[in-house]
Amino acid sequence: MPADGPLADVAAEVGVAKPDPILVVDGVERRYGGLMAVDVEHLEVPRGVITALIGPNGAGKTTFFNLLCGFDRPDAGRWTFQGQEASGVKPHVLARRGMVRTFQLTKTLGRMTVLDNMLLAGKDQAGEAFWRALVPPTWRDQEAANLERAHDLLGRFKLDHLTDEYAAGLSGGQRKLLEMARALMAEPTLVMLDEPMAGVNPALTQSLLGHVTALRDEGMSVLFVEHDMDVIMTISDWVVCMAEGRVIAEGRPADIAGNDAVIEAYLGIDHGGTVTGEIR
Amino acid sequence: MSWLSIVALAIQTAIGFQGASYALAASGLNLQFGYTGLSNFGHVGFLLVGAYGMGISADRGWSIWAGFALGIGAAIVLGLLLGIPTLRLRGDYLAIVTIAAAEILRLVANARPSEPLTGGSRGIGGLSGRLGFFEPNFIPEGRYGLGDSLVFNSRQLWSMLWTWGLVLLVTLLIRALVRSPFGRVLRSIREDEDAAKALGKNVVVFKLQSFVLGGTIGALAGAFIALDSGAVTPSRWIAPLTFALYTVVILGGAGTVWGPVAGAVVYWFVLDAVDGVLNNLWFDVSDTTSGAVRLALMGIGLMALMVFRPQGILGNKKEMLAGAR
Ligand SMILES: Nc1ncnc2c1ncn2[C@@H]1O[C@H](COP(=O)(O)OP(=O)(O)O)[C@@H](O)[C@H]1O
Ligand SMILES: [Mg+2]
Numbered sequence: 160m161p162a163d164g165p166l167a168d169v170a171a172e173v174g175v176a177k178p179d180p181i182l183v184v185d186g187v188e189r190r191y192g193g194l195m196a197v198d199v200e201h202l203e204v205p206r207g208v209i210t211a212l213i214g215p216n217g218a219g220k221t222t223f224f225n226l227l228c229g230f231d232r233p234d235a236g237r238w239t240f241q242g243q244e245a246s247g248v249k250p251h252v253l254a255r256r257g258m259v260r261t262f263q264l265t266k267t268l269g270r271m272t273v274l275d276n277m278l279l280a281g282k283d284q285a286g287e288a289f290w291r292a293l294v295p296p297t298w299r300d301q302e303a304a305n306l307e308r309a310h311d312l313l314g315r316f317k318l319d320h321l322t323d324e325y326a327a328g329l330s331g332g333q334r335k336l337l338e339m340a341r342a343l344m345a346e347p348t349l350v351m352l353d354e355p356m357a358g359v360n361p362a363l364t365q366s367l368l369g370h371v372t373a374l375r376d377e378g379m380s381v382l383f384v385e386h387d388m389d390v391i392m393t394i395s396d397w398v399v400c401m402a403e404g405r406v407i408a409e410g411r412p413a414d415i416a417g418n419d420a421v422i423e424a425y426l427g428i429d430h431g432g433t434v435t436g437e438i439r
Numbered sequence: 440m441s442w443l444s445i446v447a448l449a450i451q452t453a454i455g456f457q458g459a460s461y462a463l464a465a466s467g468l469n470l471q472f473g474y475t476g477l478s479n480f481g482h483v484g485f486l487l488v489g490a491y492g493m494g495i496s497a498d499r500g501w502s503i504w505a506g507f508a509l510g511i512g513a514a515i516v517l518g519l520l521l522g523i524p525t526l527r528l529r530g531d532y533l534a535i536v537t538i539a540a541a542e543i544l545r546l547v548a549n550a551r552p553s554e555p556l557t558g559g560s561r562g563i564g565g566l567s568g569r570l571g572f573f574e575p576n577f578i579p580e581g582r583y584g585l586g587d588s589l590v591f592n593s594r595q596l597w598s599m600l601w602t603w604g605l606v607l608l609v610t611l612l613i614r615a616l617v618r619s620p621f622g623r624v625l626r627s628i629r630e631d632e633d634a635a636k637a638l639g640k641n642v643v644v645f646k647l648q649s650f651v652l653g654g655t656i657g658a659l660a661g662a663f664i665a666l667d668s669g670a671v672t673p674s675r676w677i678a679p680l681t682f683a684l685y686t687v688v689i690l691g692g693a694g695t696v697w698g699p700v701a702g703a704v705v706y707w708f709v710l711d712a713v714d715g716v717l718n719n720l721w722f723d724v725s726d727t728t729s730g731a732v733r734l735a736l737m738g739i740g741l742m743a744l745m746v747f748r749p750q751g752i753l754g755n756k757k758e759m760l761a762g763a764r
Contacts, residue, residue, distance in 0.1 A: 228637070230633065230636070230637075249636075249641075250636045250637060251635075251636050251638075251639050251640055251641050251642070252639075254636070254637055254638060254639035255639040259637065259638070259639075260637050261637075262633070262634075262637070266631045266633055266634035266637070267631075267634070268626070268627050268630035268631055268634060269630055269761050270626070270629075270630055270758050270759075270761045271623075271626055271627065271630060275623055275626070278620070278623060279623050279624065279627050279635070279638060279640075280638045280639075281620075282639065284620045285620075286619045286620030286621060287620045287621050287623075287624055287640070288621070289616075289621060289648055292615070292616055292619035292620065292621035292622070293612070293615050293616065293619070295615075295619065298619070298620060302620065325757065325758060325761035326761075327761035328761060341638070342638075345638050345639060
């Protein structure tokens with residue numbers, strides 16, 4: 160079980176301040192026609208721990224992710240990442256600053272090999288500049304270092320036997336693993352995972368969970384969307400619950416488990432059905 | 440005419456200037472479409488500005504180098520003009536804008552008010568003489584080749600030397616690019632732009648570089664077509680030429696280094712062989728009738744290729760199937 164460490168004294172209240180947050184969100188709104196998909200007044204994502212973002216289907220979690228990463232534009236609001244303004248910043252710039260995401264529907268690069276998927280993610284590559292690309296000696300050493308890192312990560316994620324396969328040939332679970340490994344290759348400080356466990360068989364779920372906790376143990380911050388309450392209770396240090404675009408509860412897993420608003424949001428909207436493994 | 444001479448004539452077209460100029464033009468398209476996934480449906484517009492660069496330079500009494508500079512400069516401007524507003528949008532916008540732009544360019548070149556610059560519908564003639572394209576030709580007069588049909592004269596060889604030389608240079612350039620981290624980013628954009636963005640790549644800049652370079656290569660092909668034929672007329676730069684170049688790219692294998700070369704050679708060989716058979720063995724009719732039949736046969740041939748070898752001549756079947764999943 161994760162230590163309660165830095166969050167031990169933080170009250171389980173919506174919008175509560177945390178020591179040294181990595182991401183601070185203020186008044187972010189996103190409407191689709193008449194529908195308020197996201198309406199977050201104030202949220203601080205703690206640094207160096209695993210934060211779970213939960214909520215019923217259609218709560219606005221993916222939309223919120225897209226906004227934070229610069230993939231979508233809000234109608235109002237601003238947010239900072241590591242103390243720097245992040246609203247209105249292009250997604251590739253945020254990625255370079257260390258905010259690296261994965262997608263709910265995996266985006267592996269099908270007609271590229273697993274290894275090329277990994278190498279692509281390498282940070283600040285000299286050989287990506289047009290003119291230097293034509294002069295291999297200017298990027299060969301960096302490429303060799305990236306290659307070594309890629310092989311290490313692939314080994315860690317047990318994908319090393321698939322190195323030269325096209326990514327399109329991987330199973331759904333392997334793609335989730337590849338996407339996470341690729342995100343790590345980009346040297347993130349905040350890893351944002353949108354439903355990393357969805358559609359993955361139980362055996363692989365366990366190994367994915369192990370990888371997520373390993374990220375935290377290596378000093379990264381993790382924000383991940385998940386439905387499965389067991390998973391959330393096991394690995395997260397902090398839980399944020401959204402419903403109908405708003406944050407309705409925040410707290411340690413134990414606080415959330417008994418929270419009436421959370422239970423109502425899940426049971427009320429999903430009519431008591433299971434809330435795992437939905438795909439949209 | 441014998442079967443042998445039909446084959447010989449088809450080979451002559453395929454390895455001659457026709458094949459070379461299509462290989463060059465298709466190389467630019469292959470960079471854009473095959474490697475980066477950009478749907479440039481107005482590639483012929485880039486060929487047009489390259490050709491008119493030569494024509495206008497000849498008319499002004501400038502040199503052949505000014506002609507290249509003008510064509511390349513215009514292609515870069517055109518690429519930026521079309522690319523900057525559309526490459527940040529969805530792919531369909533680029534397709535619409537490029538096909539329209541190429542058509543507009545042709546209509547403008549053809550229009551009466553443009554006559555002082557482009558020669559209007561008559562175009563610009565006698566330009567290779569004025570630009571001295573054949574002057575440095577050191578190949579002695581004569582007939583070179585095999586038998587009666589597979590022969591080139593010294594002027595044809597001169598055109599081929601330059602154009603195939605340029606094809607080689609451009610192919611090696613593209614090979615170096617696509618094997619570098621730069622090329623890896625281009626391929627990732629073809630596969631999924633959002634994934635590339637999420638990994639910190641400024642995709643708009645990469646797309647723009649690929650689009651402008653590909654267009655510039657197209658302009659070079661246009662310039663050589665003008666030099667070889669000695670004339671530029673607007674009616675030549677029509678959309679079917681763009682589609683023929685797509686055929687070449689797909690035939691050879693989109694996203695392969697030597698695909699455009701293989702595609703161009705095979706394209707012209709098949710087209711010319713079919714032509715020869717139709718014209719001289721069975722039909723012996725005017726070019727226009729057999730022209731339609733030859734395109735129909737070409738279409739059937741392409742369909743057969745797509746069924747039996749969907750990845751193109753040089754493509755990798757495994758990679759192709761990976762994309763279909
Ligand atoms: N592109 C869109 N256009 C219109 N409505 C959308 C769009 N994307 C999401 N929505 C709506 O916004 C709400 C939040 O969706 P989403 O963020 O995907 O929820 P979650 O990820 O929590 O399941 C849903 O009601 C959804 O129908
Ligand atoms: Mg979602």
